Amino acid sequence: MAETQYDVIVLGSGPGGYVAAIRCAQLGLKTAIVERELLGGICLNWGCIPTKALLRSAEIKHFMEHASDYGLKVAGKIEADLEAVVKRSRGVAKQLNQGVTHLMKKNKIAVHMGEGTLTGPTSLTVKSDKGEEKLSAKHVIVATGARARDLPFAKADGMRVWTYRTAMTPPEMPKKLLVIGSGAIGIEFASFYNDMGADVTVVEMLDRIVPVEDKDISAFLEKNLTKQGMTIMTGAGVEDLKVSDKGVKAKIKDAKGKVAETEFSHCIVAIGIVPNTEGIGLDKLVEMDRGFIQIDGMGRTKSKGLWAIGDCTPGPWLAHKASHEGVTAAEAIATELGVKGLHPHALDRANIPGCTYCHPQIASVGLTEEKAKEAGHEVKVGTFPFIGNGKAIALGEAEGFCKTVFDAKTGELLGAHMVGAEVTEMIQGFVVGKTLETTEAELMQTVFPHPTISESMHESVLASYGRALHI
Known part of the structure; x- marks a missing residue:
């Protein structure tokens, strides 16, 4: 051959x-x-x-x-x-x-x-x-x-227990859906099926949903999804799943250690890769x-x-x-191989944005407030709510906020975190800023177009230094 x-x-x-x-x-x-x-x-x-x-x-x-x-x-x-x-x-x-x-x-x-x-x-x-x-x-x-990673005691079968792949081409519309895991994949499908009319329960083992995000983002999203009709269980775990032709019975231990068995029509497993x-x-x-x-x-x-x-x-x-x-x-x-003029750089993981396309959207880059403090930074933190932003109000999307974290000594932008309408499109502004090693001074001097939701980014920077204009 x-x-x-x-x-x-x-x-x-x-x-x-x-x-x-x-x-x-x-x-x-x-x-x-x-x-x-x-x-x-x-x-x-x-x-x-x-x-x-x-x-x-x-x-x-x-x-x-x-x-x-x-x-x-x-x-x-x-x-x-x-x-x-x-x-x-x-x-x-x-x-x-x-x-x-x-x-x-x-x-x-x-x-x-x-x-x-x-x-x-x-x-x-x-x-x-x-x-x-x-x-x-x-x-x-x-x-x-x-x-997708399977549950050891309940392999995905494409009928009642789904991974993301079946969830994208479902054999039927779930009436009562259990989503195990609240990372990006789990929350996105929970959001989709909730909007489509399913009764959705999300079970997360850790003490908050979307646990890689800033705590303030997690708290806001949980409150908002609950308001939309979802049941959110944090600090909880699925201990067993019994699958039948009619649905699944899940034994769920809640945050207080109480175990209860609940019936669902379908289950999406989103516990990692x-x-x-x-x-x-x-x-x-x-x-x-x-x-x-x-x-x-x-x-x-x-x-x-x-x-x-x-x-x-x-x-x-x-x-x-x-x-x-x-x-x-x-x-x-x-x-x-001898090609001249190239200058490849090692990837800087601190500048990789994360986006989750639930409703409302969430987006972030860099360190959370908690991680910044753990890393030894003295921080300045500012938050600006979308209710203070004219474009967000005009769109009817006034729920959300932008949060920025700076190093108090150097002014370095350490992280940015957003929840609300179109934040997955806006986060790139902060990604560019971090890549260029910007400080609060450059961001404060940047002119943001009006009226746009992106003005909340500017306001959050100003808020970090006690200079917010519209709150």
């Missing part, structure tokens, strides 16, 4: 893998990508993008139900056509999958569809229905991503921690020529982090 040779082979075509391949090709490297399922990976086909399409449908339904708040009348009852909502979501995913296919052709990237297995640091076999082929390269980038690193020949080639490939700041593993990026490496496990790592690894590889 002849062996096909490349400069770079990327194993996995998610937002890390396909971006890495494109950047390699742009830099003049002969590049191939290996994908076992769909170009674009989980994010594009079964994650970030289609879930946002679902949430947009839920948002439109929410606004229609509150049309009278805007002086509008809607005739008849507002009903959700779940099949049509899902069909739209799948259409969006398909369109973007086709877009990635086009990008591969445009950049002359060879695509090998099949199951890739490493036979060494820079060689692999690809098995498909057409047989087996051997590939080798000067460098290989592993970008195999991750999958498992990296896709087993069975692909990595065992003797890389160092791992709980299955995650250990890398340096550029993506190098311990084996020369073998790199890794994205969700199969240490977190945060976010699509935009994977894409950035892909570009960094591609440029580091190109530099090693």
Whole structure:
């Protein structure tokens, strides 16, 4: 069997893998990508993008139900056509999958569809229905991503116990839904199904929901979701699930230690991820921690020529982090192969934003107030409520706030945290600021357009120093 040779082979075509391949090709490297399922990976086909399409449908339904708040009348009852909502979501995913296919052709990237297995640091076999082929390269980038973690006592069955994948193409609309886990995935699906009319209960083992966020954000979101009709149980755990054709019976221990059995029609398990690193020949080639490939700041593993990026490496496990790592690894590889003029920098995890697209949205970057204090910073903290923002009031979206955390001695922006309308779009302003190592002085002198919700960002900075104008 002849062996096909490349400069770079990327194993996995998610937002890390396909971006890495494109950047390699742009830099003049002969590049191939290996994908076992769909170009674009989980994010594009079964994650970030289609879930946002679902949430947009839920948002439109929410606004229609509150049309009278805007002086509008809607005739008849507002009903959700779940099949049509899902069909739209799948259409969006398909369109973007086709877009990635086009990008591969445009950049002359060879695509090998099949199951890739490493036979060494820079060689692999690809098995498909057409047989087996051997590939080798000067460098290989592993970008195999991750999958949902199962409950040990209740495996996902696609009928009553779901992971995010089934939750995106549900066999039926849940009447009473149990969501286990309140990270981004759990809260987004809880928000979607609640808006669609399900009776939703969220169970979180830790003492607050979205526990990676600032405590003030967690408290506000819990209060808001409860107001929307959700049942939120923190400091609680599901001890057992009994699954039947009719639904699930869950034994839940609450924060006081009391155990009660409750019936639900369906359950979504959102308790984290498992990296896709087993069975692909990595065992003797890389160092791992709980299955995650250990890398340096550029993506190098311990084996020369073998790199890794994205969700199969240490977190945060976010699509935009994977894409950035892909570009960094591609440029580091190109530099090693003699391409001049590149200056790749190691990823700074402190500047990676996090976004959760529930209703209301939440977004953040950098340290929480608590983490900043734990790190030894003397801090200045400011909060500005959306009720003081003209655009938020005009939109009918006056619930929310922006919070900023600064180092009291240097003025360095340590973190920013927001909850409310459009905050996932606004957070990038603070990300740019942190990347440029801004202080409160530059942010105070920045002119924010009026009327926009982004003015609340400016006000929160001013509030950190006792200078807020509209509260």
